[in-house]
Amino acid sequence: MTNQPTAEETADVFGPNSMLHRLVNEARWGLAVTRATVLEAAHPQIGAALISNSTFVTHPWRRLRNTVMSTQRLLDPDRHVRSREAARLNRLHARISGTDPQGRGYDAMDAEARAWVVATLFESAVTMYRLSGESLDGPAVERLYTEFRTLLTLIEGDSDQLPATSQDFWHYYDDMIDHRLESTEAVRVILYRLFANVPAPPLLRGHPAVWAAGRAVAGPVAAAVTIASLPESFCRRVALPDLPGARALMHGAYLTAGLATRLLPDGWMHTSSFMSLLDPHHGDGAGPWADLRRKAGQAAAMLRLITPAPEEANQATRSADRFFTEVLDQTGDGYLAWPDLAAMAREVATRLDLEERDEERLYSAYAAWWGELRADLDADGDGRVTRREYAASAACLPSSGLVRIAEVLFDVTDVDDDQMIDVQEYQALFRTAFHRDLTGRGDSYSRGAFVRQFLSFMSGQQHSVAYTSLLS
Structure with missing residues (x-):
């Protein structure tokens, strides 16, 4: 019962x-x-x-x-x-x-x-x-x-x-x-x-x-x-x-957390305060941890001055590998497969809180692109795309499925259905993992411009801070 x-x-x-x-x-x-x-x-x-x-x-x-x-x-x-x-x-x-x-x-x-x-x-x-x-x-x-x-x-x-x-x-x-x-x-x-x-x-x-x-x-x-x-x-x-x-370390950690919760001022040990601590752009930049964030940034700047920058050898291969790792391989197993594309769809659907109908359209579009990727890039037929298979064909990535994803993405982002994505709609889609809004260029995007931008990023041809914040 x-x-x-x-x-x-x-x-x-x-x-x-x-x-x-x-x-x-x-x-x-x-x-x-x-x-x-x-x-x-x-x-x-x-x-x-x-x-x-x-x-x-x-x-x-x-x-x-x-x-x-x-x-x-x-x-x-x-x-x-x-x-x-x-x-x-x-x-x-x-x-x-x-x-x-x-x-x-x-x-x-x-x-x-x-x-x-x-x-x-x-x-x-x-x-x-x-x-x-x-x-x-x-x-x-x-x-x-x-x-x-x-x-x-x-x-x-x-x-x-x-x-x-x-x-x-x-x-x-x-x-x-x-x-x-x-x-x-x-x-x-x-x-x-x-x-x-x-x-x-x-x-x-x-x-x-x-x-x-x-x-x-x-x-x-x-x-x-x-x-x-x-x-x-x-x-x-x-x-x-x-x-x-x-065990002594564990007891110390829990006791410290408990004491901090009981003794520190209200709000200091609130979940939102720690999320703000993790992201300097969360909220208004004030709050109980603002000074600590600034000091951490100063320390990081000092270390960066004394740390040599890594060499950027073989830029073309490195760029394809990096895009594969940071964007396409969502699950981190070294391969591109359906769970990776499903994770992208899941993130967009979560970000925009889509209704069931729009969510299903988005997943279907990603499924169609996955079918194209398997047909064009999966050379050994094992049901997944390796980093090497992707790098070898990155310049000619299948595009009709990507266009379909971009069209659906435009439709679900254009909430007022005026066939333009304005600044507010752009920010709703491209806020980062801790609510920070990207201001973009301050103008609107037509359907064609939005689709072109999405295809350029997903084919690895053009870097985009906005799309990187969404998918990586």
Whole structure:
């Protein structure tokens, strides 16, 4: 029997006083989400879907922005906004299915897997509070659990896959860890590749030396803290190491985050404040972290003066390789395949919050282009295009499918249907991963001019800051 939440519970979950609403707006929630993501990735269905379809390794900051935006929509007080976002997520997940390397099928609409995502977020939230020095009492845990189950009902239609009470939840949780989770490739990628190779956030994108130096220290620390926070039974099951000193480091990180949340002025540890810290163009340039951003920029400028610029040998080949890596290979597996083009369509659809009809047109256009790419560039017929195959034919990239994509992109961006894309419409499409608006040239684009610009960029012939911000 479906356990639907009462009207009072639903109103509380989506109101400003709900525990979940407060939780997701705290910056320390990132600790819980990172931990939960590892547990999610150990589920064979989720792990296979992440490896084959997700851009979380190559474009983590874009994924962060989209996740924050989606969560805000799901918790919006307006029922229409919540329902629209739930429907969009379901359409997105309905397009993700396939077969893992062991020949087992996976489907992003699998009810058990979707419930496990919510379960890991709830358990990681409880763990975050405990490690931060704020253990929740029984009624608070039950209330938070009810809110998470209500969120699952919004997405899934019911919450039957999760136990009815928080007391019963822990038996379910232990059983999932002991009998359902695996040491998947996705777990290893998150812990040992994502942390070690995460690209620079917008603030430091122009200062690679600063980011490389910081990442060399922060990457291993983040991995150690995350592993030490995971359940011991899970670590044994997936053979994660118990590093010396990692537990003390983890406790220190969580306690520091908890103290900062409680003691620093309101707004300093808000999610939006940290997003503003990551991107100097987010907001109005003020806020509690503005001075820190300026000092980071000064330090980066100093390091750039003493760091030699890399040599640009073989410009033509380097340009094709770079375009392939930064734009076309969305999943970062070294190949161009349908999941890469689907990721582009997904990003545009998310950016513009498209209705189902327009979203379907966009995906169909990308599918048509993929058919052309396979026919023209896939020399060995293995269903994917290598960097070498692309570089050899980059100058004559198939164009009719690209024209179709550009036409659809123009239609969905031209919201007032006046056959011109004005400055506001241009900005809505080309804002970066952290809401920054690109002002463009200050004029309008006709359909022909827009199509030509898109084709020049997607064929690798012309660089575009706007399209690079959208797709890389």
